[in-house]
Amino acid sequence: MKKYLAILLATTVIVACEQEKTTPTLSVTPTDLEFSSEGGSKTVKVQTNTDWTLTTDGSDWYTVSPTEGNGDTEVTVTLNNYTDASVRTAQIKFEADGLVETLAILQNRPETPKDPTELSFSIRAYAQDYTIPAPKGFTYKIVLNGEGLSLVSSDAENIILHFDANTTGQNRDFSVTVLTTDDIKLENATFRQSWRNVESGELVLDEIFFSGFSIPESDNNDSMDGDQYIKITNTTSEKLYADGVIFAISETSSQVSSTGAYWAYPELPDGIGVNTLYQIPGNGTDVPVEAGKSVVLAISAQNFNAENGVGADLSKANFEFYDEGNEDYPDTDNPDVPNLVNWFKSSWSFTSLHNRGYESYA
Incomplete structure (x- = not known):
């Protein structure tokens, strides 16, 4: 009797184990995902009654998480922004106990504008x-x-x-x-x-001090014209470059204060006759003038204030008019102030402004 009982129990255990063994299942929903060019994240649902894993195609423009699990799981697919002119695709393979499901990914190209x-x-x-x-x-x-x-x-x-x-x-x-x-x-x-660095009206002659203060008992021959200077101001809201700007002194035919100066070439009403031309040196961007700021051109870059207490300190001017002059009227050069480029002048000595205003300037 004991032998029969043991065989019966063993048979019952085998049958019970066979009844507990189930068929594996696997499904992925949905089986395809479509993304815009902006990318983003979407999820798919993995349904299975066993362990599962996934394998990507190796593309680096998307990520998947998680990549393995057990039982039903939500999987997130995230794509980067895309800028190319054609769609791109990828495939992800899900496996569970010999079963395989494939997820297809498509990302669209950017939408082009109707008009450029x-x-x-x-x-x-x-x-x-x-x-x-x-x-x-x-x-x-x-x-x-x-x-x-x-x-x-x-x-x-x-x-x-x-x-x-x-x-x-x-x-x-x-x-x-x-x-x-x-x-x-x-x-x-x-x-x-433009063919020029500065347009008309952007740099203006803001101040012209032509009367000047003399330096009493000075050995400088050009001190008789005092602290004459020209201030050129940037009237715009942006940085300008004064390289190549030319300062002109007019050629006039009158020195009678009651009638005023007039053009030496009346047959050219839209032009101006000049007897002196000086240019600000530079290669295009060497002389910046910030918005609302100025550059000062000194006839003589000396400190007139230190000499007589009333003149201007032009030793810190941006540029200086310098001419070699002649033996009787040599010019004085301040080596710390750059010299303007002399294009043309009618004077055989050094340049100065008419101290009673019988000139025009441009």
């Missing part, structure tokens, strides 16, 4: 780097049009261009076209580069 962005810029004559905004959310290419224009660098935020100095004597035009990699126009920028 139109930009227009005016720039000055000097050589310079110029930054314009890049189209946001796109991988792009750039087409440059115009001699003297080149690309410095570009990224997701900015496009940096380089313009050579305009020495042509006339305005010149450029264009920059920004396209997707499949040639859809995103942005069109046009540029007009």
Whole structure:
């Protein structure tokens, strides 16, 4: 009887184990995910009655979490922002006890604008780097049009261009076209580069002190003209460069105060006859003048205030008129103040302003 009982118990245990063994299941819902170019996160539901794992295709533009588990689990798929001109796809494989399910991922290209962005810029004559905004959310290419224009660098935020100095004597035009990699126009920028660094009215003759204070008993031959100076002021809200600006003294035919000075060339009513021309030196960006600030041109860059207590201290002027003069009237040079470039002058001695105002200036 004991043998029969033991065999019966063993048989019962085997049957019970066979009844407990279940068939594995695996499903992934949904089986495909579609994303915009901005990316983001979406979830899929893994349903299974056993352990599961997933395997990606190795792409680095998305992440998946978690990558393994047991039983029903929510899995999050996160995509990066996308800027290329074609869709991109990937596949993720889920496995559980020999069962396989595949999740397909698709990310769309950025939506291109109906009309490209139109930009227009005016720039000055000097050589310079110029930054314009890049189209946001796109991988792009750039087409440059115009001699003297080149690309410095570009990224997701900015496009940096380089313009050579305009020495042509006339305005010149450029264009920059920004396209997707499949040639859809995103942005069109046009540029007009002036032939000069400063436009009319931007730098003005703010002060002209022509009477001056003499230095009593001075050995300086040009002290008789005192502390004469010209102040040129930037009237704009931006930094200007005074390199190349020319100061002119008119040629007049009258020294009678009652009638005033008049043009020496009445047949040229829109012109001005000049007898003296001086230029501010520089290579285009050597003489910055901040918004609302000035540069001072001294006839003689001396400290007149220290000599007689009433004149101006022109020893710290920005520039000085300096001429070699002659043996009878040698000029005085302040080596600490840069000299203006003498283009032309009618005087055989040093330059000075008429101390009774019988001149005009430009």
